[in-house]
Amino acid sequence: MGKVIECNRVVKRYGDIIAVNDVSLSIDEGEVFGLVGPNGAGKTTLIEMMESIRTPDSGSIRVLGLDPAVEADEIKEKIGVQLQTTSIQPHLKVKEAIKLFAGLYRQPHPHPDELLQILALENKADSFFIKLSGGQKQRVAIALALVNDPSLLFCDELTTGLDPQARRNMWELVRDIKSHGKTLFLTTHYMEEAEALCDRVGIIDNGKIIALDTPRNLVSNLGVESKVLFNLDGAEIAALELNGLQSVSRVEKREGGFILYTNDASQALQGLLRFADAQNCRLSNIRTEIPNLDDVFLTLTGRELRE
Helix, strand or coil, rough: EEEEEEEEEEEEEEEEEEEEEEEEEEECCCEEEEEECCCCHHHHHHHHHHHCCCCEEEECCCCCCCCCCCCCHHHHHHEEECCCCCCCCCCCCCHHHHHHHHHCCCCCCCCCCEEEEHHHHHHCCEEEEEHHHHHHHHHHHHHHHHHCCEEEEEEEEECCCCHEEEEEEEEHHHHHHHCCCCCCEEECCHHHHHHHHHHEEEEECCCCEEEECCHHHHHHHHHHEEEEEEEEEEECCCHHHCCCCCCCEEEEEEEEEEEEEEECCHHHHHHHHHHHHHHEEEEEEEEECCCCHHHHHHHHCCCCCCC
């Protein structure tokens, strides 16, 4: 597969602030790439340079083989962009908006009305934009980003402000778009979203990419252990007695129960069940906490993602 995006030592400054600091990365054709980080980390500035909205102070960017700084018109014909906020005339109908935006491109989608079906907007075709729900407005925004049938789609904070059901619907939509061979570049505040959708994830903080890999590798390379939390009723068991369980590195006693730390939660649970049976004890309130990208971010930056 070819490289759809290539960034080499890209820098962007605003006065004394370095918004994007020596960023290098590449995106493969057909990939869903996620860029995550807190507000002000440089996500939007980086994506806007790829979209020809801003120009880097130094370094180079190639998008679909083109230089966004000097070939903006050509790039805009070939990419789709879903912004954080999409403003459309409030009393413009959905089908009118799609027709209007399709007319802005030299080679629009051959059948733009099909986008209504793809994005489950058929029954909203004659609805005014102002009457749509938040999730429906986001689907319209994606439809408008697809009216030129782009091979590369940028989605900036796709699901911010949506309720959980609308967010999951958007995830399914992203998967469907990918299945049609398109490349997607997502920025998001939600680590769960990045884990669910992205082939690779870059973590950006203070303008620098501080980690880049598959979600699974980012978590496994972190070395953070899983936790098994439980209560043990029927006998006075000390934490020391649980330390010998297979795959358990340490045990903490907490109010009313224990926490096992392990690199293999499944194996630790099996050992715990055998231990409880041998001791004639009853386990209750069992739950596991598996490391995720939130843990990766917190470990790498020393702060929560949404600060």
